[in-house]
Amino acid sequence: MDAKDILGLPKNLPIQEKKSKPPKESQRKPDGISREVYALTGGLAPLMPAIDVNQLKRKAQSENEKITWQWLPFTNSARKDNLQLYHWVRVVNGNPPTGDYSFAKCNKSADIIKYTDEEYEKYLTDPAWTKEETDQLFDLCERFNLRFIAVADRFPSTKTVEELKDRYYSVSRAILIARAPSPGDVSAHPLVKDVYNATQDTERKRALNLLLSHTKHQERRDVEASANLVLPVLSDTGTLGADKPITTADTVNPSTNSEFPSSTTTPVSETASVVASLRMLRVYLRTYSLEQMVQAASSSAGLRTIKRVEQTLQDLGVNLKPKVPTKAVCAEHLELRKEILTLLNLQKQLQYKEAEGSSLRDGTFTETPGTPPKQSVRAVDLDRTFTPDSLSTGGERFGKREQKRKGPGRLAEAPSSPAQSKRPRKYKASD
Amino acid sequence: MPNKSGAEQPEISGSTQKSQRTKITKSSDDNEKKSLAKKLKDSEICIPIVYGNIAFWLGKKASEYQSHRWTVYVRGATNEDLGVVVKRAVFQLHSSFNNPTRVIEKPPFELSECGWGEFEIAITLHFHSDVGEKPLHLYHHLKLYPEEESGPLSTKKPVVIESYDEIVVSEPSEALFARVQNHPAVIVPRLPADFTLPPVPLEDVDSKNRVDTKDNPLNQWFTNFSEADELLKLAAARQQVQAHIARLRRQLTLVDGQHQQLKAPSDIS
Numbered sequence: 001m002d003a004k005d006i007l008g009l010p011k012n013l014p015i016q017e018k019k020s021k022p023p024k025e026s027q028r029k030p031d032g033i034s035r036e037v038y039a040l041t042g043g044l045a046p047l048m049p050a051i052d053v054n055q056l057k058r059k060a061q062s063e064n065e066k067i068t069w070q071w072l073p074f075t076n077s078a079r080k081d082n083l084q085l086y087h088w089v090r091v092v093n094g095n096p097p098t099g100d101y102s103f104a105k106c107n108k109s110a111d112i113i114k115y116t117d118e119e120y121e122k123y124l125t126d127p128a129w130t131k132e133e134t135d136q137l138f139d140l141c142e143r144f145n146l147r148f149i150a151v152a153d154r155f156p157s158t159k160t161v162e163e164l165k166d167r168y169y170s171v172s173r174a175i176l177i178a179r180a181p182s183p184g185d186v187s188a189h190p191l192v193k194d195v196y197n198a199t200q201d202t203e204r205k206r207a208l209n210l211l212l213s214h215t216k217h218q219e220r221r222d223v224e225a226s227a228n229l230v231l232p233v234l235s236d237t238g239t240l241g242a243d244k245p246i247t248t249a250d251t252v253n254p255s256t257n258s259e260f261p262s263s264t265t266t267p268v269s270e271t272a273s274v275v276a277s278l279r280m281l282r283v284y285l286r287t288y289s290l291e292q293m294v295q296a297a298s299s300s301a302g303l304r305t306i307k308r309v310e311q312t313l314q315d316l317g318v319n320l321k322p323k324v325p326t327k328a329v330c331a332e333h334l335e336l337r338k339e340i341l342t343l344l345n346l347q348k349q350l351q352y353k354e355a356e357g358s359s360l361r362d363g364t365f366t367e368t369p370g371t372p373p374k375q376s377v378r379a380v381d382l383d384r385t386f387t388p389d390s391l392s393t394g395g396e397r398f399g400k401r402e403q404k405r406k407g408p409g410r411l412a413e414a415p416s417s418p419a420q421s422k423r424p425r426k427y428k429a430s431d
Numbered sequence: 432m433p434n435k436s437g438a439e440q441p442e443i444s445g446s447t448q449k450s451q452r453t454k455i456t457k458s459s460d461d462n463e464k465k466s467l468a469k470k471l472k473d474s475e476i477c478i479p480i481v482y483g484n485i486a487f488w489l490g491k492k493a494s495e496y497q498s499h500r501w502t503v504y505v506r507g508a509t510n511e512d513l514g515v516v517v518k519r520a521v522f523q524l525h526s527s528f529n530n531p532t533r534v535i536e537k538p539p540f541e542l543s544e545c546g547w548g549e550f551e552i553a554i555t556l557h558f559h560s561d562v563g564e565k566p567l568h569l570y571h572h573l574k575l576y577p578e579e580e581s582g583p584l585s586t587k588k589p590v591v592i593e594s595y596d597e598i599v600v601s602e603p604s605e606a607l608f609a610r611v612q613n614h615p616a617v618i619v620p621r622l623p624a625d626f627t628l629p630p631v632p633l634e635d636v637d638s639k640n641r642v643d644t645k646d647n648p649l650n651q652w653f654t655n656f657s658e659a660d661e662l663l664k665l666a667a668a669r670q671q672v673q674a675h676i677a678r679l680r681r682q683l684t685l686v687d688g689q690h691q692q693l694k695a696p697s698d699i700s
Binding site: 278279281283285286316317318319324326328329346349353360361 | 477479558562563565567569595596597598599600601602656657658660661662664665666668669671672673675676679680682683686687689690693694
């Protein structure tokens with residue numbers, strides 16, 4: 001109140017302000033959208049009109065029509081039994097809609113050709129089918145509107161779906177051709193143009209079944225095999241004719257897949273899939289096959305391990321890529337690499353065991369303070385197991401090396417590079 | 432081991448095959464065919480090849496752009512005729528050569544040129560249809576100058592650089608197998624003696640068009656690749672590694688034993 005006095009405002013203004021507010025809020029919203037929707041925008045029009053309000057749906061087209069909804073009976077011309085059902089109908093100005101039930105046109109059925117007995121005698125006789133059977137087939141086809149699966153279930157003698165289809169289509173085709181004034185007239189008819197091939201259909205279904213019944217293992221096989229196929233295609237400029245038959249043959253012949261070991265991607269199964277992909281290549285180079293096998297065998301190893309394998313090979317005086325890659329040489333080379341991998345794994349295991357051992361020992365040390373910790377750590381570097389110097393000496397090279405280092409030796413006397421001394425210490429067996 | 436016996440006596444091996452066939456009755460013939468097909472399914476035939484180049488320095492006749500005369504080639508490892516499996520060889524030269532794509536339609540699969548530069552040559556081998564549809568690619572880096580600085584270049588002694596490889600045909604067809612089984616360039620697996628194969632048309636072996644690759648004048652410079660050295664080295668290396676593995680395994684069991692002791696302090700009084 002005092003503030004108002006200070007400002008010099010008239011005292012009755014607050015009442016006026018309150019009055020003016022309600023009219024503001026109920027200001028007109030634009031036509032075409034409901035009040036609630038408009039309120040979503042904050043009660044204000046958007047800066048840029050997103051939708052042209054005039055384009056929004058009008059509720060009633062024009063008010064000169066009177067629309068009511070009535071519950072009325074109707075008949076469906078697609079039905080043969082004159083059943084009368086009821087439904088809601090939009091009535092305009094008192095006139096109900098005319099015309100057939102709107103869904104009656106959906107009741108389509110196939111035109112089944114009906115042959116006479118004469119025609120049967122003339123064109124349609126077949127050693128595998130009696131007239132009776134053929135008649136039954138056609139009757140069922142009409143009843144079930146060419147749903148052959150249902151027809152096959154109800155057919156009295158056991159014939160496969162493909163056989164039934166074959167008979168039906170060939171009969172229809174024969175009749176069409178026979179009835180046509182000239183062959184040219186019906187040549188465009190789909191029954192005449194496309195001939196049904198029963199054997200092809202059987203094969204197709206069999207292949208699909210096999211594909212469907214693929215176990216997860218076989219799926220993985222296919223993926224691996226097709227991945228291996230990609231490499232040769234990139235490097236070859238030859239014809240692609242070999243590729244398609246390969247993949248389909250693979251799916252249709254699961255028996256070949258069952259030869260291979262289980263699906264966990266261990267190096268063993270990797271090499272098996274390499275063998276498979278090489279077989280599919282048919283013609284390849286020995287060096288290529290060795291490369292692939294080496295890759296497969298080292299698939300579980302990291303880059304560092306692979307480098308160590310190569311270092312070991314060099315130390316042993318073996319070429320990383322054989323100079324004379326015959327079948328025997330490549331086999332030996334591969335085995336050697338695998339053995340080196342085993343060796344490196346064992347070294348790692350030993351390292352871990354020692355670490356475990358030292359932590360165990362620390363535990364026991366605190367428990368029994370009297371006993372001194374077992375002194376079993378010797379410094380022998382096993383990383384460069386086959387140092388070139390030691391190899392050049394005679395047969396008892398290992399014996400000689402062990403004699404050189406007794407007790408916790410340092411690596412200063414090692415013939416190889418000084419960097420080795422920084423490598424972790426490992427166990428040395430007691431002499 | 433290469434099967435060289437057949438080359439000199441093609442007629443005899445052919446006729447024995449025929450007489451063997453007439454002896455066998457139809458049913459066992461089918462069975463044998465099936466088991467032969469199976470045998471071939473797990474087998475492979477192998478064609479050892481050597482590819483590389485040989486380069487002669489032209490000496491006084493050398494010009495700035497033609498200092499060497501070189502020949503790039505693909506040959507059978509024992510200088511046998513590769514035409515038995517290879518239909519043609521395509522050598523892709525450096526683009527500075529005229530018609531850099533050179534096709535050699537019949538053996539010996541070699542190409543000679545004059546030049547001064549060293550570059551990579553892509554060699555594509557196309558095979559006869561019963562061998563395979565896809566061609567194989569080899570890559571060879573042309574070498575004109577010797578490795579070591581061995582003083583002045585000589586026109587008499589060429590620089591030779593070769594690589595050994597083997598073409599492997601896995602699961603060969605019966606027809607191919609029959610065709611090549613007696614050819615000296617091809618190594619085929621041994622089949623039991625009573626297996627019969629479709630008879631080979633004899634004119635294939637005695638073809639007059641066959642070039643005798645054993646008479647190649649360059650033969651004197653070719654390297655003789657022997658697998659024996661490499662096998663010995665590999666065997667020795669494997670022995671070492673295996674010994675080391677055994678040692679480590681012993682160590683591991685020892686350590687495990689020690690751990691067992693450490694883990695049971697209550698046993699120690």
